Amino acid sequence: MRSTRTTTLVTAAAAAACAAVLATAIPSAAINSYNATPAPERTEVGALIATWDDDDDPGTPDRADWVCSGTMVDADTFLTAAHCTTDWPENVRFYVSLDQDVQADLDRAAAEHPGDPAAMAEAVGVAGVAHSHPAYPGPASDRHDISVIELPAAKIAERWSFTPASLPPAGALDALGARGLNDTPFVVAGYGTQEAQRGPGGQTHPGGGVRMKAPVTFNALNDAWIRLGMTAPQGNGGACYGDSGGPNFATLDGRRTLVATTITGDTPCYATNVVYRLDTPGARDFLKPYVRLP
Structure with missing residues (x-):
């Protein structure tokens, strides 16, 4: 489920393809609060960050926030969901961060780059290119809800160390x-x-x-x-x-x-x-x- 939170630069939630909620800005745990623990060791798991706007100036993004989660499956491929990378304004740009506390990173970046969502995103993540399944959204039996972000491997490697996740064999x-x-x-x-x-x-x-x-x-x-x-x-x-x-x-x-x-x-x-x-x-x-x- 895609989610958009408010920050000092984000004033409303983006429309989500699946189900979006405007969450409060309480700095606490993710996942459910019960039976959950921090996962600093899961360095292959990252946050998908977006910059976008929906006003009359499409050349200037006015929002930046984390919107979904995902996983590095090789040195330059971040796997996520198609509903996270579709139904955005044309000028959306995606970034990936593998930091443990992305919200804290964004809060710091907002203070360092006031009024500049693009600089915020660059400070927190690495920019990439999204490729959503061409058949999304498909029927309920298979929505084809899958997407990847192709990233510059050298830039990712400069900022984070991780072992890509292992994918399963067929069937x-x-x-x-x-x-x-x-x-x-x-x-x-x-x-x-x-x-x-x-x-x-x-x-x-x-x-x-x-x-x-x-x-x-x-x-x-x-x-x-x-x-x-x-x-x-x-x-x-x-x-x-x-x-x-x-x-x-x-x-x-x-x-x-x-x-x-x-x-x-x-x-x-x-x-x-x-x-x-x-x-x-x-x-x-x-x-x-x-x-x-x-």
């Missing part, structure tokens, strides 16, 4: 079957907000902008999707707004593997994370030009 999840998937450890990661909280002004989704992780458990497998349980009594955490495009890892043959990306879920972010499989023919065909597949 890896089908091969496990329901019993194997029930026994498989899953972890979701991202920069998104917390579950819905009630306040004087109604429901809000606080936090966001900090890389977090949480355990989730298998619920159901479809041709293009996995549904992962994120209910607290089972010891799970889960994803929320701003975690779209972020990774869902599974331990396959003892190896942490990026098997799916967060796409959507229940509105208050308490029950289910609906994630896009990366072991299917459709996902692999899209990824093939950008990354070497197992």
Whole structure:
């Protein structure tokens, strides 16, 4: 779920293709607040930052913020969701940051570059070029909700050290079957907000902008999707707004593997994370030009 937060330079939320929420600017944890922990070691997981405007001066961006999550899958390819990179003003520009606390970085950049969203984004991230699946949005059975940001490898390497995430072999999840998937450890990661909280002004989704992780458990497998349980009594955490495009890892043959990306879920972010499989023919065909597949 794409999310846009307010900063000193951002005055309203952008329209999201899937479901966007204007989150409060409380500097607290991402993912759900329960059963979640910081993930400073997941240096391959990053935040997608956008600069854009929607006024009468398309040559000058007037907004800059983190909007989604994603993962480096090789030295110059950042994997995210297509609903994070489509339905923007024509002058949108995307950046990627692999820092742990991107919101704090943006706050500092706003103070250092007042009134200059482009300089903010350059200070925090590395600019790249988005390639969304050409068939997005597809039918409910397969929305083709997948995108990559191609980045200059040298600039990424200058700023961050990381090991790219491992992608799954073709049909890896089908091969496990329901019993194997029930026994498989899953972890979701991202920069998104917390579950819905009630306040004087109604429901809000606080936090966001900090890389977090949480355990989730298998619920159901479809041709293009996995549904992962994120209910607290089972010891799970889960994803929320701003975690779209972020990774869902599974331990396959003892190896942490990026098997799916967060796409959507229940509105208050308490029950289910609906994630896009990366072991299917459709996902692999899209990824093939950008990354070497197992």
